Amino acid sequence: xxxxxxxxxxIIGSGxxxxxxxxxxxxxxLQPIEYCGMQxxxxxxxxxxxxxxxxxxxxxxxxxxxxxxxxxxxxFGATLRDGEIVKADLSKAPYLLTTDRxxxxxxxxxxxxxxxxxxxxxxxxxxxxxxQGVSACATCDGFFYRKKVVAVVGGGxxxxxxxxxxxxxxxxxYMIVRKPYLRASDVMKKRVEENEKIEILYETNTLGLYGENxxxxxxxxxRKGEADERKYDLPIDGFFLAIGHxxxxxxxxxxVDVDEQxxxxxxxxxxxxxxxxxxxAGDVCDPRYRQAIVAAxxxxxxALDAEKYLNGxxx
Ligand code: NDP
Numbered sequence: 001x002x003x004x005x006x007x008x009x010x011i012i013g014s015g016x017x018x019x020x021x022x023x024x025x026x027x028x029x030l031q032p033i034e035y036c037g038m039q040x041x042x043x044x045x046x047x048x049x050x051x052x053x054x055x056x057x058x059x060x061x062x063x064x065x066x067x068x069x070x071x072x073x074x075x076f077g078a079t080l081r082d083g084e085i086v087k088a089d090l091s092k093a094p095y096l097l098t099t100d101r102x103x104x105x106x107x108x109x110x111x112x113x114x115x116x117x118x119x120x121x122x123x124x125x126x127x128x129x130x131x132q133g134v135s136a137c138a139t140c141d142g143f144f145y146r147k148k149v150v151a152v153v154g155g156g157x158x159x160x161x162x163x164x165x166x167x168x169x170x171x172x173x174y175m176i177v178r179k180p181y182l183r184a185s186d187v188m189k190k191r192v193e194e195n196e197k198i199e200i201l202y203e204t205n206t207l208g209l210y211g212e213n214x215x216x217x218x219x220x221x222x223r224k225g226e227a228d229e230r231k232y233d234l235p236i237d238g239f240f241l242a243i244g245h246x247x248x249x250x251x252x253x254x255x256v257d258v259d260e261q262x263x264x265x266x267x268x269x270x271x272x273x274x275x276x277x278x279x280x281a282g283d284v285c286d287p288r289y290r291q292a293i294v295a296a297x298x299x300x301x302x303a304l305d306a307e308k309y310l311n312g313x314x315x
Pocket of ligand 1: 052121153154155156157158159161177178179182183185242243244245288289290291
């Protein structure tokens with residue numbers, strides 16, 4: 001039979017936003033319960049070194065940072081659980097959330113910190129070759145492409161980071177960029193441009209993939225729709241997507257407001273959604289910055305907002 005329990009503060013998600021919310025809510029004695037999701041630690045566990053989080057002059061391994069945040073949250077009394085929230089009823093307080101085991105949680109406040117997931121181009125071949133040469137995580141799968149030829153799609157900071165990482169393993173890395181320039185920051189642009197193993201294919205789109213047993217190449221088009229359009233095949237062993245992310249807000253869209261991309265809207269300068277006692281933090285509500293330090297900051301704000309809300313109710 002399903003268990004039902006009550007909490008003053010339920011945190012959903014375990015990236016820098018979720019863990020920081022748990023640290024703050026724990027220290028405020030809210031005895032929060034945090035559901036850590038399928039990918040405990042979030043996107044930073046798929047990156048290599050985090051170089052831009054203040055306090056780490058030499059950078060810090062993403063996994064290590066998440067383990068330490070987790071430890072810190074537990075030290076202040078947060079209860080951390082594996083597993084996911086699969087259903088949310090935010091129509092009336094206390095809110096009712098259901099876990100993937102079928103257990104129910106009544107929560108006085110909810111902090112949504114579910115993050116974002118990688119986007120795909122939407123080609124049938126991405127599904128066909130998923131796990132057979134198609135990946136959205138270079139640091140997870142790059143190991144399989146030692147001394148091989150790979151392509152990274154995208155021209156932002158993520159694509160540059162993935163290309164640089166893959167260049168340490170692969171013999172050659174192509175970047176497939178649809179615009180005539182990279183969107184990435186200057187420092188990342190410089191690093192890819194100076195890397196001898198990386199070749200940037202500007203104004204290029206992917207039409208499909210081919211291969212007998214896994215990816216053996218990509219069908220590309222240069223300057224699609226222009227007078228000098230050219231279609232050609234590029235032999236590659238791996239195809240990595242780095243074209244941005246989609247916020248994981250589907251579960252909550254019937255109750256909170258989201259923008260046209262699905263990012264949860266909050267009532268700035270707080271992290272409050274339009275549902276009283278329900279707050280959002282991190283990438284799920286941040287179409288603009290999507291940085292670990294910003295996620296951690298909004299996690300802290302959400303917990304402080306939750307504490308204030310509960311104080312107002314006298315709970
Ligand atoms: P971005 O949205 O910045 O870049 C996405 C890239 O993918 C763009 O080049 C975009 O092209 C391209 N793209 C999107 N859709 C398609 C498509 N259908 N076909 C082909 N190309 C496509 O996402 P990122 O994940 O790179 O970065 C997100 C945020 O995180 C940014 O603010 C970034 O600065 C930050 N970040 C910072 C890092 C750091 O500081 N170390 C590391 C990683 C990310 P177009 O330009 O034409 O739109």
